[in-house]
Amino acid sequence: MDKKTAELSDAFKQNTAPKRFIKNSINGTRHTIAISSAKGGVGKSTFAMNFALALKSTGSKVGILDADIYGPSLPKMMSINMKPESKDGESLRPIEQYGIQCMSIGFLVDEETPMIWRGPMVTSAIKTFTEKVSWNNLDFIVVDMPPGTGDTQLTFAQQIKVDGVIIISTPQEVALLDVKRGIKMFDKLKVPIIGLVDNMSFFESDEGKKYNIFGEGGVEKVAKVYNKKFLGKIPLNIDLRTAADNGKPLFAINPDHKISKIFSEITKKVKESFP
Amino acid sequence: MDKKTAELSDAFKQNTAPKRFIKNSINGTRHTIAISSAKGGVGKSTFAMNFALALKSTGSKVGILDADIYGPSLPKMMSINMKPESKDGESLRPIEQYGIQCMSIGFLVDEETPMIWRGPMVTSAIKTFTEKVSWNNLDFIVVDMPPGTGDTQLTFAQQIKVDGVIIISTPQEVALLDVKRGIKMFDKLKVPIIGLVDNMSFFESDEGKKYNIFGEGGVEKVAKVYNKKFLGKIPLNIDLRTAADNGKPLFAINPDHKISKIFSEITKKVKESFP
Numbered sequence: 032m033d034k035k036t037a038e039l040s041d042a043f044k045q046n047t048a049p050k051r052f053i054k055n056s057i058n059g060t061r062h063t064i065a066i067s068s069a070k071g072g073v074g075k076s077t078f079a080m081n082f083a084l085a086l087k088s089t090g091s092k093v094g095i096l097d098a099d100i101y102g103p104s105l106p107k108m109m110s111i112n113m114k115p116e117s118k119d120g121e122s123l124r125p126i127e128q129y130g131i132q133c134m135s136i137g138f139l140v141d142e143e144t145p146m147i148w149r150g151p152m153v154t155s156a157i158k159t160f161t162e163k164v165s166w167n168n169l170d171f172i173v174v175d176m177p178p179g180t181g182d183t184q185l186t187f188a189q190q191i192k193v194d195g196v197i198i199i200s201t202p203q204e205v206a207l208l209d210v211k212r213g214i215k216m217f218d219k220l221k222v223p224i225i226g227l228v229d230n231m232s233f234f235e236s237d238e239g240k241k242y243n244i245f246g247e248g249g250v251e252k253v254a255k256v257y258n259k260k261f262l263g264k265i266p267l268n269i270d271l272r273t274a275a276d277n278g279k280p281l282f283a284i285n286p287d288h289k290i291s292k293i294f295s296e297i298t299k300k301v302k303e304s305f306p
Numbered sequence: 307m308d309k310k311t312a313e314l315s316d317a318f319k320q321n322t323a324p325k326r327f328i329k330n331s332i333n334g335t336r337h338t339i340a341i342s343s344a345k346g347g348v349g350k351s352t353f354a355m356n357f358a359l360a361l362k363s364t365g366s367k368v369g370i371l372d373a374d375i376y377g378p379s380l381p382k383m384m385s386i387n388m389k390p391e392s393k394d395g396e397s398l399r400p401i402e403q404y405g406i407q408c409m410s411i412g413f414l415v416d417e418e419t420p421m422i423w424r425g426p427m428v429t430s431a432i433k434t435f436t437e438k439v440s441w442n443n444l445d446f447i448v449v450d451m452p453p454g455t456g457d458t459q460l461t462f463a464q465q466i467k468v469d470g471v472i473i474i475s476t477p478q479e480v481a482l483l484d485v486k487r488g489i490k491m492f493d494k495l496k497v498p499i500i501g502l503v504d505n506m507s508f509f510e511s512d513e514g515k516k517y518n519i520f521g522e523g524g525v526e527k528v529a530k531v532y533n534k535k536f537l538g539k540i541p542l543n544i545d546l547r548t549a550a551d552n553g554k555p556l557f558a559i560n561p562d563h564k565i566s567k568i569f570s571e572i573t574k575k576v577k578e579s580f581p
Contacts, residue, residue: 106399
């Protein structure tokens with residue numbers, strides 16, 4: 032490329048984040064765990080719900096903040112059809128479902144309404160959710176992040192003390208590229224990465240045959256290369272998807288399901304990061 | 307909710323888009339077709355590549371603009387490892403691969419570099435790609451949109467004459483919510499919707515048994531309810547995924563594959579919208 036184009040490119044590539052920020056925990060919570068994937072559609076929200084429930088089953092008080100402004104799925108996945116109350120006209124009270132305190136942009140608008148917003152509006156909404164929600168004495172708040180490496184990720188990394196990120200991916204090569212970008216982003220923003228999860232890892236037919244529809248072992252390999260913890264594999268499972276579609280997370284209705292047990296194992300590994 | 311909260315919510319819900327814009331075609335192209343899905347990870351990029359190749363096989367001159375700034379996958383999926391030339395220091399020349407003119411942010415940076423950008427930076431990049439790329443006499447430019455309903459979607463809808471959008475979705479309930487949001491967004495922004503595609507529709511085991519891993523028939527139902535054309539179903543297929551991971555789109559290496567034939571059928575239906 033010639034000089035002129037290179038200049039444009041350099042300006043674009045600069046780190047837009049200033050160097051230092053005052054980072055606080057979200058009010059009313061002790062630890063913040065973000066569930067992230069630079070790529071969408073890898074089962075991040077389904078993971079977040081079931082992980083939150085598994086975390087609660089270990090005796091912790093848990094909340095979920097659905098930070099996906101463009102594609103909120105918490106209301107549907109947790110069967111929440113009510114609007115949050117506000118006693119003082121300032122704060123929003125989270126809605127409790129399955130013993131989990133929940134908040135989502137989807138509680139404030141009709142579920143089919145698209146949020147046709149540019150970045151600064153998204154940032155404002157995220158600030159409202161981190162500053163104005165009256166979370167009640169939570170040990171953990173699980174944040175379901177949107178895909179990408181943009182406004183929401185920057186706002187969290189710069190303004191919130193995020194104790195750790197769990198990165199979810201499917202194992203195909205094209206998705207792994209996004210995992211690498213995600214790792215580099217969080218390392219750059221100095222947000223600790225708890226570990227990586229390989230989701231939709233394989234599909235098992237009724238005959239017990241395993242199909243590596245999205246490839247095999249990719250996420251674990253990336254974890255090794257980048258020296259991150261590998262938290263486990265979750266197969267493509269129709270029960271898990273059906274439960275989410277029905278608004279009844281699998282871990283809530285069947286904690287003894289083989290998939291629920293995988294969530295418990297992953298949760299145990301995650302808790303090692305919080306002694 | 308009380309008054310104060312309701313006010314905030316109303317302000318947020320307002321349509322941020324002014325009413326009228328001057329919309330032009332992208333220079334050097336006749337028709338713009340956007341491939342969209344409010345939800346990520348539904349196979350949008352894989353669809354865009356194979357659809358572009360199917361379109362080319364009908365005798366049209368075709369280009370692909372990868373508009374996913376946070377998660378570009380065109381370089382990987384089309385095996386492009388070079389940087390675009392700029393003869394005059396202003397414009398960028400697209401890179402031709404498999405007879406398709408291609409442009410992606412991934413050509414300008416290392417493939418593992420995350421674009422940690424807030425919205426306005428994304429908008430600038432999109433403007434560069436729509437105004438400064440010297441597309442050469444294309445009948446169709448296929449735009450691979452990022453997930454969401456934000457900066458990129460607004461910039462395209464307001465500044466480019468988009469002739470039509472193809473909405474891709476997997477059939478699970480939670481994904482369909484995003485389809486409905488996408489339809490409402492494009493209707494509101496007055497961008498015509500060509501039709502809907504049901505992707506990862508089912509999985510067929512070696513024994514020929516069909517598994518509706520993500521549910522069944524959902525996308526077609528939504529198309530009916532919203533009075534949109536249903537363009538077809540594409541099953542989960544390991545050959546299709548492997549080809550994308552290897553940087554050799556299935557339609558390019560095997561145009562007679564049963565999945566390639568589905569792409570040809572969908573393309574035929576799409577071309578009916580361009581008499």
